[in-house]
Amino acid sequence: MTSSRTHRTRSGRARTARSLALALLLPAAVLGTGAAAPAVAAEDAPPRLSLPDDVPRLDADDPGAPAALPVGWSRAELGPSDGPGETLYFSYRRQVEGSTVHVAASTPGSAPGAEDGFRLEVTAPDGDSCASDSIVRYEGGGIGLLTLGLAAGPGDPREDDPSAAPCAETTSVRVTVERSAPVVEASSPLWLRVVEESPLSDADDLPSPEEEPETGPVDVDGAARELDGATDVTTAPLLTTGIYRGTVRVGGQTAYRVRLGWGQSVAVEAVVDGLDEDALEEAGAGAGIGVRILDPMLAQRATTTDAVLGSDVTTARAALPAVGYLQRYEAGGPSLPGEHVVLVGSAPGYDGEPTAYPVDVTLRVAVTGPADAAGPPYATEPAFLLGEDQRADEVLLSPDGAGASVARLVTGGALLALGLGSLAGGAVLLRRRGRGQAVSSR
Known part of the structure; x- marks a missing residue:
């Protein structure tokens, strides 16, 4: 494992x-x-x-x-x-x-x-x-x-x-x-x-550092814009607040960029419509969907929830606290302004085999907070x-x-395949908060 x-x-x-x-x-x-x-x-x-x-x-x-x-x-x-x-x-x-x-x-x-x-x-x-x-x-x-x-x-x-x-x-x-x-x-x-x-x-x-954000529905309006991600993280399409529609293949991932200034935060929600029985079989039983937000040094600092694809609408979310200098001295490491990477990925199913089945994903993106130019x-x-x-x-x-x-x-x-967990029996959200990394003073 x-x-x-x-x-x-x-x-x-x-x-x-x-x-x-x-x-x-x-x-x-x-x-x-x-x-x-x-x-x-x-x-x-x-x-x-x-x-x-x-x-x-x-x-x-x-x-x-x-x-x-x-x-x-x-x-x-x-x-x-x-x-x-x-x-x-x-x-x-x-x-x-x-x-x-x-x-x-x-x-x-x-x-x-x-x-x-x-x-x-x-x-x-x-x-x-x-x-x-x-x-x-x-x-x-x-x-x-x-x-x-x-x-x-x-x-x-x-x-x-x-x-x-x-x-x-x-x-x-x-x-x-x-x-x-x-x-x-x-x-x-x-x-x-x-x-x-x-x-x-x-x-x-x-500014005081922020607490770890909660992941929830992303409140943003407007029509969806067709925008596929890229494989090159350095030239991936740039996202701002809005709704985007793209595709990710099971076993793969696609990259976008989002630019954050001091004091700004971002939340992303990936929405997948329910799949019929034939589509679920082609995608692979237990295939999942997830979102990651990487900082400008390509390390993950976001709170995330992942989900397993099913016959109902599936959502996966990620949220990042506002970029702030003192945030680096809290949990999660340095918080730097600049180009962050949004990764949307689909994990293979229970047998672990990437099927490359195309999954249509709608991304809801909200960049919040005023950018502190100084x-x-x-x-x-x-x-x-x-x-x-x-x-x-x-x-x-x-x-x-x-x-x-x-x-x-x-x-x-x-x-850069995304960590997408699943449990037998249906779609289960995997909450990833404050686990897997221990910090000790020296």
Whole structure:
């Protein structure tokens, strides 16, 4: 089965974070059968998502000579357990004194549905840990992208001495990616991203963080607009408040973008009309529908509910709290302005086999709250360093604004497949709130 249970260590207060649900939870896993997902013929495979390919490729298996991470995207190869490259060593040198360094690592795994996992850690040069997290997928858990994101920099400005955090004032940080359970016998491609955020010039009068939102019906009016999603997350169609109609195939997912400024939140509801008996048989018994909202570093921060397709109208929902600077010190990790990703996906049925059956989905999207054009008072403007000599007031998926060149990450199945649970006997909503991620102080 797939496990999206992760553990993060960071300085400051211990908090409980919501689940990092980027791995596919097949119905077989929920039912406890442990069956592996069958292979799908290439011509029948659902569309797959893609990440930047035209980026620096790093050799990082020498602990004495850590590879220098560039700001922006890069790639490496994570070796098998107990083999060459099972631990990768990187370093990143700050370009802005006292900044927060955001680091993300993502892999589709060594093979679709195969066991895989890794641990990501950011440390100060003296070895003091600043933040760490780990994720694992077990055999038969499905095909999905394993993603971790960390932030290292000043501590909570509400504390007495934010500069006391281990990585608050270092000129550089070390980044380590290493194999964790389970045992992996093959190499996995690894994508990394670094975004540097300027320090605050004044921490007074920052908006208080919000509580985890409830998922409910999305209140929005208007006619539905035909708009299919895309496989390239960097150039996916842009959504605003409104109603959209598209298609997703069982076993696959499709991507949209939504732009959020400081103080804005988003809620998304996916509605699928009831399917007749023949359609349900073609889609696969137990096939599900779900929505995910990923932050600009491609980590999930939203509250979600998923559902199983049936003869009645089915809805799946996701909601994200308002983007705010102090939100990063609460459950869920950094809250950054910019291009978020809305993923709509359909999990295979009880047998775990993607059928590629097209499911018509109506998306109800509500972006709420006024955007604070000024944002937090940063010492350096624009606040975010996205690439070499590329600064912006928000975190864009492609720093040049034109979309990076992309390549398929896996040769079979669906990348970034959504976690959609099901139980025998009918449509059951799976509530994902505050589970699967433990936070401890250090």
